[in-house]
Amino acid sequence: MTNTQKSLLALALAGLGWGAARPATAAPAAPAAAAQATGSAPDYAPWGELLSKYYDPARGMDYAALKAKDAKTLESFRKQLAQVDPKALSKKEQLAYWINLYNVNVVSTVVEHYPIG
Numbered sequence: 253m254t255n256t257q258k259s260l261l262a263l264a265l266a267g268l269g270w271g272a273a274r275p276a277t278a279a280p281a282a283p284a285a286a287a288q289a290t291g292s293a294p295d296y297a298p299w300g301e302l303l304s305k306y307y308d309p310a311r312g313m314d315y316a317a318l319k320a321k322d323a324k325t326l327e328s329f330r331k332q333l334a335q336v337d338p339k340a341l342s343k344k345e346q347l348a349y350w351i352n353l354y355n356v357n358v359v360s361t362v363v364e365h366y367p368i369g
Contacts, residue, residue: 275299275355276348293345294336296352298329302359313359315366323363330360 275296302325306318318326333353338346362368 276351294333299352299356302326315362319363319366326360326363330356
């Protein structure tokens with residue numbers, strides 16, 4: 253990845269609130285199965301754990317380590333988010349859902365094609 257690409261990615265991620273290295277949340281997390289059944293917010297804990305392991309605000313995302321150690325976890329979480337019915341969520345929960353879904357998909361796409369260059 254070139255410096256320009258890294259800068260653009262960092263700028264885009266910063267604009268989405270990645271500087272805090274936490275998933276967007278609108279309500280306390282609920283188990284994934286309960287989120288689907290009751291319309292409560294999805295459990296973003298797996299995403300938060302991945303960010304805490306592989307994202308450093310000063311250095312960015314460690315895509316190499318994420319791909320090597322937790323690509324399956326990331327893909328599993330991506331599939332979990334795909335099962336959520338956003339219409340069943342409150343407006344704030346929907347916003348958190350769409351932001352997190354976007355971020356997970358961007359990171360997952362980079363991991364799938366890593367190294368990019």
